[in-house]
Amino acid sequence: MRGPITSLLFERLVRPPHRFGLLSLPLLSFPARFAGPVLEDEDVQLALFVCYELHHQGFEGVDDRWEWNPSLLEVREILEARFEEGLARAVRYPPGSRPEQTRQALAELVAAAAVDGPDLAGFLRERAGPEQFREFAAHRSIHHLKETDPRTWAIPRLSDRPKAAPAGIQAHAYGGGRAERTRSELFRATLRGLGMDDSYGAHLDRVPAITLAVSNAMSLFGLHRRHLGASLGHLAAVETTFSASCHLYSLGLRRLGGGEAVRRFYDERARAGATRERIAADDLCGGFAARYPSRAGDVLYGAACALTLDRLFAEHVMSHWRRGASSLREARATTRS
Structure with missing residues (x-):
């Protein structure tokens, strides 16, 4: 665990798939949580990696049904939005070319x-x-x-x-x-x-x-x-x-x-x-x-x-x-x- 997001994520993923509920979402969307560079945010990057790994080889002790669980996908979507914002700040979209x-x-x-x-x-x-x-x-x-x-x-x-x-x-x-x-x-x-x-x-x-x-x-x-x-x-x-x-x-x-x-x-x-x-x-x-x-x-x-x-x-x-x-x-x- 590297912060409040991964702490929450790890605690939930060892349980059978369930709805996260609304309590987790303010933690992820609160603007101050992402005040620093997202590409260097240990908590965000590990949480997103864990979400993605469920589409790869998964984790021992984590139910495979978490992969497409709507509640977890909702959390991943928030993390992805922040990650994409970080990429957009670091990389300028190239000018148009033929x-x-x-x-x-x-x-x-x-x-x-x-x-x-x-x-x-x-x-x-x-x-x-x-x-x-x-x-x-x-x-x-x-x-x-x-x-x-x-x-x-x-x-x-x-x-x-x-x-x-x-x-x-x-x-x-x-x-x-x-x-x-x-x-x-x-x-x-x-x-x-x-x-x-x-x-x-x-x-x-x-x-x-x-x-x-x-x-x-x-x-x-x-x-x-x-x-x-x-x-x-x-x-x-x-x-x-x-x-x-x-x-x-x-x-x-x-x-x-x-x-x-x-x-x-x-x-x-x-x-x-x-x-x-x-x-x-x-x-x-x-x-x-x-x-x-x-x-x-x-x-x-x-x-x-x-x-x-x-x-x-x-x-x-x-x-x-x-x-x-x-x-x-x-x-x-x-x-x-």
């Missing part, structure tokens, strides 16, 4: 992001020690162990060329039908190689709000049809930037003596980069913008959100490391005993 300009506009967003913010990947490549790599892996485990599941929700909402593109990307993420080749299993090998707990959600209580916000944005865009364009743009931005970073992560692990198994997740992402970038930018985003010209801006907004949240995450991590502090909420050991 559908055929979507790829170029996406490339310009990525190029601008490359020179904005701290070089976390470069630090991990050149200077990070083993404990800092473990911290980084703990942060990333929050979405790498579920990988691109939130984006899969977009596939049934598409048709023709835009539908085929994410289906192909997701097939690769899920190992082409081979369980040992799925991204989540490859990342588990990275965690084990770093001496860390590789179970799903093991590091949830230690990651800060901005790490949860990165994951929450994926679920927000994936769950809502109205955010379909943003979900596709988010995917394209990640695919366009992540492969180069993965190469640096792998080199950093090699510098520290990491073997092939611990590096394989990053090596495979780096190798597949160029092809996946083209599919995401051309077939996925370009095809969607051509079919729905009025929603081209949504694609760019989703991409901008992904890039901005990644910058804020890097700023959080690097600001702590520069002063010799842990970037996690607790400095507990990250290795197995």
Whole structure:
């Protein structure tokens, strides 16, 4: 628990599904409760993450019927509204552009992001020690162990060329039908190689709000049809930037003596980069913008959100490391005993 909202939520979810009643709603809607930056609000981001996780693997001891409980959805809607307001304050909606300009506009967003913010990947490549790599892996485990599941929700909402593109990307993420080749299993090998707990959600209580916000944005865009364009743009931005970073992560692990198994997740992402970038930018985003010209801006907004949240995450991590502090909420050991 990280505040009054998660305290209320956790206390209710261990009971059988029921109406929350009106007592919970003033707590969530009272303006002073959201006076600070929502993207950095520990209570809000964890509460929203918990709501979304009910659509993923859920929680032991929590009744699956909570997933679509109207009372809980009402609470989630309030949290989502605050989260969307926070994103809108942090990310300006891109100016209008013609559908055929979507790829170029996406490339310009990525190029601008490359020179904005701290070089976390470069630090991990050149200077990070083993404990800092473990911290980084703990942060990333929050979405790498579920990988691109939130984006899969977009596939049934598409048709023709835009539908085929994410289906192909997701097939690769899920190992082409081979369980040992799925991204989540490859990342588990990275965690084990770093001496860390590789179970799903093991590091949830230690990651800060901005790490949860990165994951929450994926679920927000994936769950809502109205955010379909943003979900596709988010995917394209990640695919366009992540492969180069993965190469640096792998080199950093090699510098520290990491073997092939611990590096394989990053090596495979780096190798597949160029092809996946083209599919995401051309077939996925370009095809969607051509079919729905009025929603081209949504694609760019989703991409901008992904890039901005990644910058804020890097700023959080690097600001702590520069002063010799842990970037996690607790400095507990990250290795197995």
